[in-house]
Amino acid sequence: MLDPFTTHQKLINDNGLPIGAFGGISWAHPLGIEPGIGRDTLSRIWLGLALSLFISAAAAVFSVVVGVVLGIIAGMSRRWADTLIGRLVDLVLCFPQTLMLLALSGVLIGWLTGTLKIPAGDPAQATYVILVLGIFGWPSVTRIIRGQVLSLREREFIDAARLLGAGNGRLYFKEVLPNLWAPILVQFTLILPAYVSAEAALSYLGISILPPTPTLGNILKGSLGYASGDFLFFIAPAFLLVLIVVSFNLLGDGLRDALDPRSSR
């Protein structure tokens, strides 16, 4: 049923456009078929959406985990660790993101396939995107978590835990971490749509997963050529992307308003 790779040349007319109304919608192809090669649109969107969300979610988890751990350490330690992490945040923020993602792709994908033996092609490309988005995304999380920890650490239950003899590890991750779930959730929902957009941009530059495997970015890139030929096909992938990004942004904003009454928009 869902087959994003088979081409249906019989359903394409001589101009390369799908036969039938609204891009060739039928029972077999509920969203029609794409112009040109004639693959099923629904199954491509389905797989593309899954892959894009998987990559973005994995990168977001990476950023949030690193950001939260460093944010807690920076916020709780009053001495050199705070300074060191602060400087590290400054350093990472100096790097121009898009340029770094582009410039590092050749070298790091070579390293992933050569040293780490990740199969070349889609797996290596996907790993690269997750890795670099994750690495360049954590500083904003660290800053916000550190701010939250700074107010948490003055609370009485922290003193109580310390007096009971809790070590740093227990203090950080058993006492402080559970109190941070709200900002962590908000950060995750706000980072995820940013990464969906970033992955699409990387697809455009040919760095993320490559065609014929669909991702949101690949589908969008493929649709760009049909601005005059098949307007519906041109506009639909962008509409889908906007829908996803706006939804997650609204979810994040809503969560923030609901979980943190102090922050007013």
Add this chain to the structure above:
Amino acid sequence: MIAYAIRRILVGIVLLLAMVLVVFVLFFAAGNPARDICGKYCTPEKLANITQVYGYNQPISYQFGQFVQGLAVGRDYPVDDAYRAALEKSNPDLVIHCPAPCLGYSQHSAMTVNAAVVKYAPVTISLAIYAFIIWIVFGVLFGVIAAVFKGKWLDRIIVGVTLVVYALPTFFIGTFLLQFVAIRWKLVPYPRYVSIADGGVLNWIISLTLPALTLALFYMAAYVRITRAFVLESLSEDYIRTARAKGLSERVVLFKHGLRAALTPLLSMAGLDFAALLAGAVITEAVFTYQGLGFLAVISNQNADLPVLIGLVIVAGAAVIIANIVVDILYAYVDPRVRLR
């Protein structure tokens, strides 16, 4: 004040050195740079030549020292001393002197990275300035309007539109403007970069309009949201209530008291975003094939021209670091509390 400025500059220099070091480790420790540059049709002779020209057989610490030395006082290519001495006798044209601040040498395009940056920078700088003006003027304008009309339909429309524009990928906006505004509706001529020297100021502005608009729309959407939030926050301060209680007109309250506090942090953010743009608007330049620094990055990536990529990253990082310092010092000048931290 001067002590604060000096401290900020020193921190900036350390940060820049740390950045160069990280770039070195990322680009060289992970991979095999000579092999990467050599490309698909690599012969042992070509590989040996690349290694000699760039000195990739030396330890990384030594290469790093050489690079920093090149930044400070300049250096000569090929890096390998014996090879360079031999070349100076047989074929002196192939010995390249790269004056300070030397960012490297690209064998692929047979020019120093500095020369490449200078060649491609005008488009990027023009684009960045034009986009900056559009996004600041309209971003702040719509942000203030939205804040003043908070909850009314005008605010809702502005916020809704910015959410959508913010979510649209730059390359889609660019393609849309190119395909419809320029090609289908012919509202502007097909965008092709014209320098001031070639076509005068007017043609220069016209040629940049679509790409600058593409670039500006994303930032504009972000700045509408930020401005709205800042203005709303400052309008809820106590001194605004005091100003209203004094009987000041709503216009004076907004412009003299509300906006001044709201826009200062905005300007420092804008400085940093502008600096980040100088790295090249990679996507916008790729969509319109405008030959700026972002375009240079894309073709250098395709050609595995590592020295150019490294140089671009360092230029971009330096721009951000310098902008950071300038913004911090200006901020300390405006707001004395900052200096005491």
